[in-house]
Amino acid sequence: MTMHDPLVISGIRTLRWSGGEAVLCAGDALAGLPERPGDAFAAIFIGDRRMLAAGPGPLPSLDGDEVLLVSLDTAFLLEAAGLEWHPQLSFLGFCDAGDEVAWLMAEALRRECIERAHCPDYARRLAEIVAIRLAGRHVRIDSDQPLQGGLSGHRLRACIDHIERNLHRDIALDELAGLVGLSTPHFSRAFRRSLGEPPYRYFRRRRIERAKLLLAETDQGIAQIALECGYAAQSHFSSAFKLMTMTTPAAWRRARQST
Numbered sequence: 001m002t003m004h005d006p007l008v009i010s011g012i013r014t015l016r017w018s019g020g021e022a023v024l025c026a027g028d029a030l031a032g033l034p035e036r037p038g039d040a041f042a043a044i045f046i047g048d049r050r051m052l053a054a055g056p057g058p059l060p061s062l063d064g065d066e067v068l069l070v071s072l073d074t075a076f077l078l079e080a081a082g083l084e085w086h087p088q089l090s091f092l093g094f095c096d097a098g099d100e101v102a103w104l105m106a107e108a109l110r111r112e113c114i115e116r117a118h119c120p121d122y123a124r125r126l127a128e129i130v131a132i133r134l135a136g137r138h139v140r141i142d143s144d145q146p147l148q149g150g151l152s153g154h155r156l157r158a159c160i161d162h163i164e165r166n167l168h169r170d171i172a173l174d175e176l177a178g179l180v181g182l183s184t185p186h187f188s189r190a191f192r193r194s195l196g197e198p199p200y201r202y203f204r205r206r207r208i209e210r211a212k213l214l215l216a217e218t219d220q221g222i223a224q225i226a227l228e229c230g231y232a233a234q235s236h237f238s239s240a241f242k243l244m245t246m247t248t249p250a251a252w253r254r255a256r257q258s259t
Helices: 027-032 074-081 100-115 121-138 153-165 173-179 184-195 199-217 222-228 234-245 249-258
Strands: 007-009 012-017 020-026 040-046 050-053 066-073 089-091 139-141
Touching (some): 012 100, 020 100, 027 066, 040 100, 066 074, 066 100, 074 139, 153 173, 153 184, 173 184, 173 199, 222 249
Antiparallel strands (some): 007 012, 012 020, 020 066, 040 050, 040 066, 089 139
16 A cells, blocks of 8 residues: 555545645544644635634544545645744634635545545645645744744854755764854754754755755756765665655656656
8 A cells, every 4th residue: 555545444535645644534523533743734624615724632523524634744834835944933723715726626635535546646746735825824934033042144044055065975063063153062952943953854854855956857867866965875865865755766756757
């Protein structure tokens, strides 16, 4: 069974992709579903074209017929919408008539839950459009509130620029700390406070994002892309890529070419 295969348990159909899932069920079955992860952003699409926010914790029990619950990991939502994580990021609650485009994509996900008529990447593509539409209306960053304990703006920019210029090689933590004149422990804490992840994880993620760009926009071989992104062996690169994306570089490239 692949990640795309819908699971049918007691009348509940679940369609999963890397970064989220869609659950089709009766409204009164929602409350019995597992709790959402703490970092999940979710929307419930109801038959009369309403949408409800669904945060972490138990889901509501709704009367009526069929509902579709679309859950998106925060990282998936932000990446699809072209946004960066921020410590003061929050989701706005809502209960409204929704967005017509989001509704059309949700309807396509509903059909896919039932029919499974398309390739595995299809559900993810639909979910990306839902994420873009929802993020524009329901994601807020309280940037007016000062950050406490993070890197100053010029130090953060210097670190990010240095990382981007050196994705082809390993960068030691004390190298980055020395760049901004901080001790290694202090730098590590401040970096995480600023970007929401430790330096090593940010560096690893940026390498994979750079690899995605090269896979999508060039005809370079995978071995050459691995070298440009700092991986001495193609096998090491493939393992790191699959760990983050749940697919291989070759499969990722084929999927993008087909779309």
